[in-house]
Amino acid sequence: MTQTNDQAGEPRPHNQPPPQVHQTHKSEVIRLLLKGLTLGQRLRKNTEIKEKNELLAQARLEQALDPDVEPEEIPDNVSLITIESHEQRALKVPTFLVTFSRVPRSLQCVLAAEEVAERELDKAAKRKNDGEESAAKKQTREVRAERPRVLGQQNDINIHELLKDTDAFCSVPLHYFTNKNLQYINEHAYELPLTKANPEKGEKARSIIDIPKLNEWLGNESDMTFGD
Structure with missing residues (x-):
């Protein structure tokens, strides 16, 4: 295998491309000129740069795939202009965005990835808020005040507590709160069946x-759950 020397005088194989020297603009004049371009001009210029870089990458690949050809300096x-x-x-x-005819694909990918990440964060925040709100609604009364229902024992209960109670503490059947049954109870409130409650010591029995x-009047739907 023949060898040639690089710029530093070191031998290198025949099929190895010469080392590339990085060239960057350090001129303040060039920097100011690039900064003075409009956004549209910088986007178009970046698109052109990206296309040229893709051609260079393709040339390097073809050169690597065909080692018998004399390597050319690529x-x-x-570098892209800063946005x-x-x-x-x-x-x-x-x-x-639609006011610009050409936007580099690399920048489009960056913007799309950021938008997806922002949407995921928004969804996560919404799920967290919904969960906290649901938990807060279920905790409308202190846990220490909860006690299982004892048949025959009279317990006072407020409507806002009743709606948030769990199955273990529910004092009124759930199906009473369907629209049909609520309407029936409202229209026939004066003739609903009553019975005497067990009174506390020193108190008179109240009608409930x-x-x-x-x-029996409404139709017993004992299998109804809070989700229903």
Whole structure:
């Protein structure tokens, strides 16, 4: 295998491309000129740079796949012109983005990835808020105040507590709260079946709705759950 010398005088194989020297603009004049370009001009220029870099990458691949051909010196990729973060955020607005005819694919991928990440964060935050709100609704009364229902024992209960109680603490059958049954109870409130409650010591017995008889009137749907 023949060898040639690189710029430093070191031998290198015949099929190995010469080392590439990175070239960067360090001129303040060039930097200011690039910065002075409009966003549209920088986007178009970046698109052209990206296309040239893709051609360079293809040339390197073909050169590596065909080692018998005398290697040619392929220049380094050209750096893209900086697009500021506030300009990238503006490009996420569709009505602003459509005003530019050419946007580099690499920038499109960056914007798309950021948008997907932001949507996932929004969804996660919404799920968290919904979960916290649901948990708060279920904790409308203190846990220490909860006690299982004892048949024959009278317990006072508020309607807002009743709606949030669990199955173990429910004092009124759930199917009473369907629209049909609520309407029936409202229209026939004066004739609902009553029974005497067990009074506390020193108190008179109070009349309460006779649940078993009312179940017969409404139709007992004992398998109904809170989800239903």
